[in-house]
Amino acid sequence: xxxxxxxxxxxxxxxxxxxxxxxxxxxxxxxxxxxxxxxxxxxxxxxxxxxxxxxxxxxxxxxxxxxxxxxxxxxxxxxxxxxxxxxxxxxxxxxxxxxxxxxxxxxxxxxxxxxxxxxxxxxxxxxxxxxxxxxxxxxxxxxxxxxxxxxxxxxxxxxxxxxxxxxxxxxxxxxxxxxxxxxxxxxxxxxxxxxxxxxxxxxxxxxxxxxxxxxxxxxxxxxxxxxxxxxxxxxxxxxxxxxxxxxxxxxxxxxxxxxxxxxxxxxxxxxxxxxxxxxxxxxxxxxxxxxxxxxxxxxxxxxxxxxxxxxxxxxxxxxxxxxxxxxxxxxxxxxxxxxxxxxxxxxxxxxxxxxxxxxxxxxxxxxxxxxxxxxxxxxxxxxxxxxxxxxxxxxxxxxxxxxxxxxxxxxxxxxxxxxxxxxxxxxxxxxxxxxxxxxxxxxxxxxxxxxxxxxxxxxxxxxxxxxxxxxxxxxxxxxxxxxxxxxx
Amino acid sequence: xxxxxxxxxxxxxxxxxxxxxxxxxxxxxxxxxxxxxxxxxxxxxxxxxxxxxxxxxxxxxxxxxxxxxxxxxxxxxxxxxxxxxxxxxxxxxxxxxxxxxxxxxxxxxxxxxxxxxxxxxxxxxxxxxxxxxxxxxxxxxxxxxxxxxxxxxxxxxxxxxxxxxxxxxxxxxxxxxxxxxxxxxxxxxxxxxxxxxxxxxxxxxxxxxxxxxxxxxxxxxxxxxxxxxxxxxxxxxxxxxxxxxxxxxxxxxxxxxxxxxxxxxxxxxxxxxxxxxxxxxxxxxxxxxxxxxxxxxxxxxxxxxxxxxxxxxxxxxxxxxxxxxxxxxxxxxxxxxxxxxxxxxxxxxxxxxxxxxxxxxxxxxxxxxxxxxxxxxxxxxxxxxxxxxxxxxxxxxxxxxxxxxxxxxxxxxxxxxxxxxxxxxxxxxxxxxxxxxxxxxxxxxxxxxxxxxxxxxxxxxxxxxxxxxxxxxxxxxxxxxxxxxxxxx
Numbered sequence: 007x008x009x010x011x012x013x014x015x016x017x018x019x020x021x022x023x024x025x026x027x028x029x030x031x032x033x034x035x036x037x038x039x040x041x042x043x044x045x046x047x048x049x050x051x052x053x054x055x056x057x058x059x060x061x062x063x064x065x066x067x068x069x070x071x072x073x074x075x076x077x078x079x080x081x082x083x084x085x086x087x088x089x090x091x092x093x094x095x096x097x098x099x100x101x102x103x104x105x106x107x108x109x110x111x112x113x114x115x116x117x118x119x120x121x122x123x124x125x126x127x128x129x130x131x132x133x134x135x136x137x138x139x140x141x142x143x144x145x146x147x148x149x150x151x152x153x154x155x156x157x158x159x160x161x162x163x164x165x166x167x168x169x170x171x172x173x174x175x176x177x178x179x180x181x182x183x184x185x186x187x188x189x190x191x192x193x194x195x196x197x198x199x200x201x202x203x204x205x206x207x208x209x210x211x212x213x214x215x216x217x218x219x220x221x222x223x224x225x226x227x228x229x230x231x232x233x234x235x236x237x238x239x240x241x242x243x244x245x246x247x248x249x250x251x252x253x254x255x256x257x258x259x260x261x262x263x264x265x266x267x268x269x270x271x272x273x274x275x276x277x278x279x280x281x282x283x284x285x286x287x288x289x290x291x292x293x294x295x296x297x298x299x300x301x302x303x304x305x306x307x308x309x310x311x312x313x314x315x316x317x318x319x320x321x322x323x324x325x326x327x328x329x330x331x332x333x334x335x336x337x338x339x340x341x342x343x344x345x346x347x348x349x350x351x352x353x354x355x356x357x358x359x360x361x362x363x364x365x366x367x368x369x370x371x372x373x374x375x376x377x378x379x380x381x382x383x384x385x386x387x388x389x390x391x392x393x394x395x396x397x398x399x400x401x402x403x404x405x406x407x408x409x410x411x412x413x414x415x416x417x418x419x420x421x422x423x424x425x426x427x428x429x430x431x432x433x434x435x436x437x438x439x440x441x442x443x444x445x446x447x448x449x450x451x452x453x454x455x456x457x458x459x460x461x462x463x464x465x466x467x468x469x470x471x472x473x474x475x476x477x478x479x480x481x482x483x484x485x486x487x488x489x490x491x492x493x494x
Numbered sequence: 495x496x497x498x499x500x501x502x503x504x505x506x507x508x509x510x511x512x513x514x515x516x517x518x519x520x521x522x523x524x525x526x527x528x529x530x531x532x533x534x535x536x537x538x539x540x541x542x543x544x545x546x547x548x549x550x551x552x553x554x555x556x557x558x559x560x561x562x563x564x565x566x567x568x569x570x571x572x573x574x575x576x577x578x579x580x581x582x583x584x585x586x587x588x589x590x591x592x593x594x595x596x597x598x599x600x601x602x603x604x605x606x607x608x609x610x611x612x613x614x615x616x617x618x619x620x621x622x623x624x625x626x627x628x629x630x631x632x633x634x635x636x637x638x639x640x641x642x643x644x645x646x647x648x649x650x651x652x653x654x655x656x657x658x659x660x661x662x663x664x665x666x667x668x669x670x671x672x673x674x675x676x677x678x679x680x681x682x683x684x685x686x687x688x689x690x691x692x693x694x695x696x697x698x699x700x701x702x703x704x705x706x707x708x709x710x711x712x713x714x715x716x717x718x719x720x721x722x723x724x725x726x727x728x729x730x731x732x733x734x735x736x737x738x739x740x741x742x743x744x745x746x747x748x749x750x751x752x753x754x755x756x757x758x759x760x761x762x763x764x765x766x767x768x769x770x771x772x773x774x775x776x777x778x779x780x781x782x783x784x785x786x787x788x789x790x791x792x793x794x795x796x797x798x799x800x801x802x803x804x805x806x807x808x809x810x811x812x813x814x815x816x817x818x819x820x821x822x823x824x825x826x827x828x829x830x831x832x833x834x835x836x837x838x839x840x841x842x843x844x845x846x847x848x849x850x851x852x853x854x855x856x857x858x859x860x861x862x863x864x865x866x867x868x869x870x871x872x873x874x875x876x877x878x879x880x881x882x883x884x885x886x887x888x889x890x891x892x893x894x895x896x897x898x899x900x901x902x903x904x905x906x907x908x909x910x911x912x913x914x915x916x917x918x919x920x921x922x923x924x925x926x927x928x929x930x931x932x933x934x935x936x937x938x939x940x941x942x943x944x945x946x947x948x949x950x951x952x953x954x955x956x957x958x959x960x961x962x963x964x965x966x967x968x969x970x971x972x973x974x975x976x977x978x979x980x981x982x983x
Contacts, residue, residue, distance in 0.1 A: 242952065246909050246910035248907070251959075379872055379880055379881070390951060390952065447736070447740060449740065
């Protein structure tokens with residue numbers, strides 16, 4: 007058995023060697039030391055992590071890999087097959103929403119003998135592809151072969167929120183393969199990025215296809231990454247014939263029905279509830295929201311996917327039985343961000359009199375294993391119930407560092423904060439502002455209107471000193487990158 | 495058969511012990527009560543779940559009737575009494591039940607069935623340290639009398655989560671399998687309560703105590719059962735001196751903070767407000783934990799004062815402090831009827847109501863419905879429904895019901911939306927829906943040939959074609975073998 011497995015690898019390497027010599031020379035191994043932020047004790051520098059992944063050389067002396075390989079990194083080293091040298095590197099651009107990153111290397115020697123790989127198109131279903139990388143199971147470069155199984159929208163698990171086109175292949179893609187190129191006819195047709203553990207499914211690996219990669223490369227051409235634009239519209243299918251009739255659609259008309267338009271999103275004021283979206287940029291939308299784009303049958307969102315902030319998208323719609331054409335100017339939609347995993351940023355918080363205030367976010371929810379029904383409601387319905395309009399950030403009193411000043415406040419952990427001394431709390435910075443003002447007492451009201459928290463100001467200064475000392479708090483607040491300089 | 499020998503020996507031992515105890519404790523006038531209950535299925539409201547049998551020991555009271563816990567009587571389809579000594583059986587009827595206080599009365603089909611029994615009387619005073627006895631019986635009719643000790647007398651949330659009432663907590667070892675529902679507990683030949691729950695882990699029995707039973711019986715016997723009253727407010731303890739100073743009450747002292755008021759309740763009508771500090775009820779001072787000194791049971795939560803110690807129609811004078819100034823409010827104590835709740839805490843002894851139209855199964859949301867996710871439905875039920883239940887008094891008017899689309903039975907009419915479920919129906923054909931029968935009314939007037947059923951959330955609404963709906967309904971009824979398409983009592 008063992009012999010067979012060895013042979014298999016050798017055979018592949020030999021047959022691949024002729025075709026893929028340039029790929030061998032362009033394949034990079036990344037070793038990354040990182041620190042994962044601690045959302046429970048946010049002033050701590052976090053848990054150390056060490057991981058490795060793959061990458062490859064592309065044009066202009068750049069290395070491409072997955073965002074998740076280099077996220078929260080503190081130090082990155084690169085290796086090439088057959089070169090003992092370790093090359094320090096830095097992240098130049100990172101796109102957490104589509105799990106891609108560009109790495110730069112200072113040492114010009116690094117690129118000697120490498121060749122920039124080129125990108126191909128979406129490979130045909132059932133065509134053969136080769137995944138290159140440095141997966142677990144050995145030290146040297148590995149190649150696996152598979153066919154294209156499926157092409158569809160999928161959640162990119164790195165952000166946990168964003169869905170983009172992705173391609174499923176049956177080549178073995180294992181930890182360490184991440185960021186490695188998937189090759190067909192000598193060109194990169196995808197970047198390996200996620201898979202299932204063997205316990206869930208076999209032979210299902212996923213790669214980021216070239217439309218997503220090209221979009222990323224185009225986005226960073228202006229030297230900054232904006233990310234995806236969002237239509238920020240919720241829609242429902244129109245598979246029900248009676249519903250189409252109700253909306254005044256003739257039998258030859260198709261489309262989907264708008265059920266909600268986010269008030270701060272691109273389509274606010276342009277699209278309305280109950281509009282029927284019939285065409286997007288001239289592509290007819292089916293009753294289940296799919297369009298035919300070239301050879302692919304995909305969700306109409308793919309049109310938005312390929313666009314950038316400031317681009318336009320044209321809809322042919324039916325509004326109250328009347329056909330019309332509207333143009334939406336695209337931008338991002340920040341309320342969604344609470345559902346995205348955060349990377350490369352420190353958790354934001356305010357600690358006051360032992361009370362730790364934090365904004366609600368995906369990382370917050372998982373770190374605190376939140377089970378409080380009220381907070382879970384606010385999290386789940388943050389967008390659908392327009393909670394973000396009143397509270398762009400939901401601020402939670404998450405933890406109490408016990409001290410004599412807060413000894414009666416134990417019941418208040420996991421309360422959602424509404425007001426502090428008549429300051430409406432719409433975000434963590436409002437908490438800092440409210441506490442920075444001098445007052446006789448600080449009255450903190452929670453959103454269920456019950457008992458308020460009252461802290462006499464006269465005792466605060468001494469309590470803060472005690473708490474900072476006893477609990478080894480290195481900083482009492484972090485509100486964002488502007489605070490980085492405030493550290494001693 | 496070595497086992498048999500051991501068993502025999504054990505039985506003899508128990509009997510000896512039991513006889514010794516029985517000499518001091520009255521054990522007659524107790525009957526075995528067997529109840530077959532059948533719950534309605536709230537996810538398939540056109541049918542009932544499988545029947546289950548429960549058994550307990552009922553206490554014969556004055557007037558040819560038998561006292562049991564409400565839990566034993568739940569959704570009863572058949573009940574019978576059995577004499578312990580002769581094994582003679584007779585059907586019985588639940589003549590009165592109040593699930594909120596977990597008590598019920600049974601009467602035998604023939605009054606003479608109980609006539610040879612000397613009825614029990616209540617002992618309404620007990621104190622910590624008393625050693626009452628739980629009474630059980632062997633299969634052969636021999637009594638097992640187990641002594642325990644009252645460890646605590648305090649308020650407890652009763653099983654259906656409606657009322658917080660007095661309970662005795664007793665340390666005792668009870669053979670769980672003998673009669674699992676309802677066990678009488680007696681002290682010096684008087685009944686002091688019925689076992690409501692028992693945990694074998696910490697050997698703790700929670701007792702529905704005689705004062706609650708007495709209130710229940712007196713209320714019933716006066717010819718009109720009003721139920722237990724409530725003031726209609728919730729409170730939080732006020733320990734923090736910083737907070738107390740802020741509220742204008744002495745840093746160390748009495749009083750609790752009013753956190754919630756049930757709309758339409760006595761407290762609401764009397765003008766009580768959230769944020770009031772409650773200092774006293776009638777002559778009783780309330781400490782910062784919300785306790786007063788009860789003449790019978792010492793320190794108890796004020797809920798006891800306004801429930802078991804009071805009767806519907808009584809008035810109470812509440813001394814509150816609002817914005818630093820004293821105020822006296824006269825609160826009429828009333829019971830909060832089930833119909834007052836937007837989400838009724840329980841639906842028992844009556845069928846689940848529903849309407850099926852175009853495959854849409856429409857029901858009222860209730861505690862019983864939520865219970866289909868188990869007793870921990872607060873975290874297990876769909877978040878939206880749990881949210882409605884938790885904030886029912888804020889989100890809905892008293893008496894208004896939460897009508898939901900529970901599920902969809904797939905058919906041609908609902909292609910494209912047959913996966914919808916657990917959505918609140920806001921209106922049908924532009925008519926607001928505030929109770930299930932509004933649905934029937936609203937469906938009488940389709941708009942331009944369509945019924946428009948609107949929800950609180952995605953997908954906002956669905957439509958059904960009016961002209962083909964009746965035929966569609968008939969098909970769905972036949973295809974899914976539904977005994978009926980609606981049931982509204």
